[in-house]
Amino acid sequence: MNVYQFSSPATFYPFAGWLAPWFAWSAALLAIAGLWIGFAVAPTDFQQGEAYRIIFIHVPTAWMSMFIYLVMGFWSVLALAFNTRLSAMMAQSLVPTGALMTFIALWTGALWGRPTWGTYWAWDARMTSELILLFLYFGVMALRNAIDDPRRADRACAVLTIVGAVNIPIIYFSVQWWNTLHQGASVSLTAAPRMASIMLIGMLVMAFAAWFYTIAVSLWRVQAIILERERSASWISALPGLAGALR
């Protein structure tokens, strides 16, 4: 077997099970700290009042939505280059969480936009690109469900993810260009109140919370995918307490 012996699903499965809870707990603690900063420590903004506190959810999830897609691209390149099933499973495990983060970013952005600009959707450059990113996630999901053979689904989704990842910067640039052309340099989400350092810290803490949450969820999900794909492999019978609730 090639040098990536340790990356076989059988050896990765217990490792993922051991690692995931650590990330889950640290995500929970970071989230609590972030919310505490967001609501108790950060001052009321003189311009937007309390509405700006939504940024502590909106900005981290927006960052994560794009970051997750690029990580999926990374795993997809590995899956195609080295033909390793595990990398394809990792890419597959990230898709639902990525789509979820994108949805949250859009939802919170709209609720923040209403009090700030008076409308839920103002074709802001970042929000429009976020919406297109959501379509990219749905595209990968739809392709995954449309192909039955797992190996072909892995490789087809890998190609689509890579093509999508290459297009993300182009989409963001073209939407930015389109936005400034038509609306001029209107108030966009980035022109939020001057970034007091406390707000930045709050957002960074929430960003790490979202990141660790994503890692934990994708590790748990990749375990489920491994079980689904390798259900008849012999190493599965050695798993402790398989029939019971999976730890």
Add this chain to the structure above:
Amino acid sequence: MLEVLELAARRGDAVLFRRLGFRVEAGKMLVVTGPNGTGKTTLLRILAGLTLATAGRVLFRGEAVAPGSPKLRAECVFVGHLPALKDEFTAEENLSSLVELSGVRPTASQLRAVLSEVALDAQRALPARVLSQGQRRRIGLARLSLLRRPLWLLDEPATALDTTGLALLGQLIARQLAAGGAVVASTHQTLDLPPEHLEWLVLA
């Protein structure tokens, strides 16, 4: 000429075969038989470089070949279940298009000669749409006779062939073996070929 080591293949999560090994020497024909669904087609597609094996290696003249490798594509011809004909094209157009795709530029007279050889003279200018399955198969045989390739991979080549078609197929294979080529074919019909050239692989 062709060697297979420790080959394994899966379809979905069903294992088709595992640790499969065999050699095919020049001038020899390997007949792959076995009930349906045992992976005969998958094996041939792996040898042709269309499908990825889950394990094992394929050596062509001692050199390992990966799927889609240029060496394999230049030296081997694969005839699958589908006759690879365009319904809109005539028999002659189909033949010349397929042969040119393999990098060989036949003259019009060669095309006509080989078509008459497979008894498709009258149907030369008919669109493939109107030809019978057997006639469409014989266009495939005409292609085989035009291409000089050392390795033939034939997936159920005898299907839909009538007696004259079968005789033609036998002749073509005999000529290929005599010219030092090798053939791997999955088939159920017994072809009247000298047994000393044949080897059998039964997939259970």
Add this chain to the structure above:
Amino acid sequence: MMDFLAMGGYGFFVWGAYGVTAVVVIAELSSLRARRRAAAQLAASMPHSEDLP
């Protein structure tokens, strides 16, 4: 406590945002738990014979 919920008049928007986020995260976690349990049962019910890489 009441003014905390009021959020300076923006309560609907702030809690609308955080509330939906919480709901969506909980939904993902519970569907993940269900998928893991189903996968475990599926794997447990199968004969384990192949040792294909």
Add this chain to the structure above:
Amino acid sequence: MAGAGMSADVDSGAGVGAALRWSVERDLRLALRSRSELGVQLMFYVIVVTLFPLASTPERMLLATMGPGVLWVAALLASLLSLPRLFASDFADGTLEQIALSPFPMPALVFGKILAHWLTTGLPIVLLAPLLGIQYGLDGTALWIVTLSLLIGTPILSLLGAIGAALTLGVRGGGSLLALLILPLYVPILIFGAGSADAVRAGLSASANLSLLGAGLLIALVGAPLATAASVRIALD
């Protein structure tokens, strides 16, 4: 046996030219054999463009602002409709296997097919655009710029679309799935393409839009055939 005399060897190095010639000439001949189908797709483009004034207003000023956008969205939809034709019939009758097994470099063969697809769907749209632009009250320069942007943009639609067509070969829900996969990738082309005429009408120069579109075309010319060839291999696996 007639075949005995031939010993034409295959130099796969110089294969790109032969591959292009083979695939373009073959696909064009195939397309011309089913000319009516091409006509139908072109009519689709004309009808979609004609629908919008009926749905909004015949008032010239408003139509002029909408014109480029409508021409472009209709071009997107028309190309999307014709993409399955690119590989589906070859996939169904087994010729795609032989293309994958040909000694010719596959990206070149695939590029030839994409070029033939553009010549039969994209180019007619570009030639028809000025005519339909008049319907939208576009004057000389705006009309010319829209047509030029379509000339540069429609090949990108074929190139990017080919990747989607290869990925969804023989897959359930092919048509709408292809739309979901490819339309988000068409967004930048739509923005720069339709934007070029808006820029001209706003008195700005469209050179920035057109050059960005040109850059997109170059990237697609290099990347798309490779990605499409890989996707076809995956579909044939």
